[in-house]
Amino acid sequence: MASPSPIPELSRNRLPTLFEVLSRRTLPPVDLFSFYIYMRDQQRSVDYLDFWLDVAQHMSLCRHYVRELRRSVMIGTPDGERSQSKRSSAILESIGDMDHPAAGPSMLKTEKERDQDAQMSAFLREEVASGVPLGHSPHGSTGSQQSALRQTTSMERQPRPSFMSSPMDLTSDSNSPAHTVARQDIRASAEKILFTFLLPGAEREIILPHSITQEITISIEERGRDDPEVFDAAKDYVFQAMERDAFPGFLRMKALGNLVPPSMMMRLIVGLLSMFAGFWVAFILIFLNYSRHIRLWLILPFTIGVYSLASHQYALDPILALIGLSEYTFMSFSRIREPYVRTLLNKRALMVLLVTILVDAGVCVLFILVPGKRL
Structure with missing residues (x-):
């Protein structure tokens, strides 16, 4: 079940924040579509925004996957009993519904959202530690990289759903998958982000502090992690960079x-x-x-x-x-x-x-x- 779509706040008597724009709570000309065009044509740094959106989509995939498992555990289906240990079932039941649709930076999350996301990441790490098959070759190998890229090529090359029709389409939650999420989808999503934006010489490499890039690379390729917390430091850094360097110019151009x-x-x-x-x-x-x-x-x-x-x-x-x-x-x-x-x-x-x-x-x-x- 997809999370509810963010609704634009029509009563806002001020200029929007970057988080409100990224979470699709604004209307033209200060909506996400206009910001994407601005980052592409004026700032020439749309790769940073695409990285943010891909990480938000990865977070949505993880939430969707965990919601489905939690539902199966709570109604006692055989799949839920077969795939989860008692400890994992306890984590799933304590997470809650995770009904917050927007994947924002760590500093803007509420205490409840931080707790739920931390428990979700802990559950996904628990799955990796317990040896759940992910359906891909060993981490860091050439086969793993090619497999991840093949699985995500169609998704990567398509226009983002929020931009496919017109700049007026703001009501769809583009990060919510319309299909059942498999465990290997989460792994493929994490690898796609790594191979597209973070590895040296990547097709759309973005500039991040070396310590952040190295930690993410080691976590995904050597430790086998694919939980959302892997990207938290990079996501927060990119958000602050866009908020500092791009967003003021965007507001001047579109709001003034x-x-x-x-x-x-x-x-x-x-x-x-x-x-x-x-x-x-x-x-x-x-x-x-x-x-x-x-x-x-x-x-x-x-x-x-x-x-x-x-x-x-x-x-x-x-x-x-x-x-x-x-x-x-x-x-x-x-x-x-x-x-x-x-x-x-x-x-x-x-x-x-x-x-x-x-x-x-x-x-x-x-x-x-x-x-x-x-x-």
């Missing part, structure tokens, strides 16, 4: 603006060209002594120029913001559905429009009302 850098550059170019054209035509009309009603046409290039430059300066297109649109890739837009962000962007949009009107009015009055003089 609604444009991506390519759009900002396009507006800068359009604004400079429009202002150059406006000044050039204005001086020609003044020095050829054209009448003021003809010079009224200068409003067009100056308005376009000032509006474009203001949009570039504030990373915000005020008209798009007021109609409720935010850009997540170049010329691709999503509705602004996070209430607090919508209010914040509306206020900034009105401020940018006021600045645009004042500057545009000043420039137009100067060049339209100044007396003409034919040279």
Whole structure:
């Protein structure tokens, strides 16, 4: 049975935290989809986010597996009696339902969650120590690595479920498996994370302190561990790195603006060209002594120029913001559905429009009302 999906907190009267974004409790433009795009296109460090999501998925697999075993033990099925020792059965019964769906960093867990996760990891270690067959070749061997990669290739190459349809799909718990989890699935998941992100020369190697990487490698390959606690130190380090280095920039871009850098550059170019054209035509009309009603046409290039430059300066297109649109890739837009962000962007949009009107009015009055003089 899948754990319940996180529900976005619509009453939040503040900007979201990184944990709320990662646990899918936010709405566009500060949702997980937008953060993934930001990490991929702006930070160029999406491997860290993918590592976090894979570790969260591994945690979900473990919870799902333990819930199924606990259920079988509690109803007294033969499978439960056959696969568990008395000590393991006692651990299973003491764990509880584990109904918390989000796999967050250690420092944000409640006391109950910490206890349940610790007991779950202890149970999985107990299984390894008791010699439960995992269905793969010996740890650290080439065959083990190739087997794990073969078992997870299809899962690794597919888009993440939360991103398969659209950025609006926030209600599905993408970490909850829709099938029965076997013990070898947990082992394969742990090995996939190790071989994909942590080993030197891995396809998507992430930079972590050597002590953390070495401890994880030894735990998985030599001690045979695959419980979630193996990745706790790496997961916490990655979370803190994203929270410190990436998340503030993400909030500035998505909660205080609604444009991506390519759009900002396009507006800068359009604004400079429009202002150059406006000044050039204005001086020609003044020095050829054209009448003021003809010079009224200068409003067009100056308005376009000032509006474009203001949009570039504030990373915000005020008209798009007021109609409720935010850009997540170049010329691709999503509705602004996070209430607090919508209010914040509306206020900034009105401020940018006021600045645009004042500057545009000043420039137009100067060049339209100044007396003409034919040279």
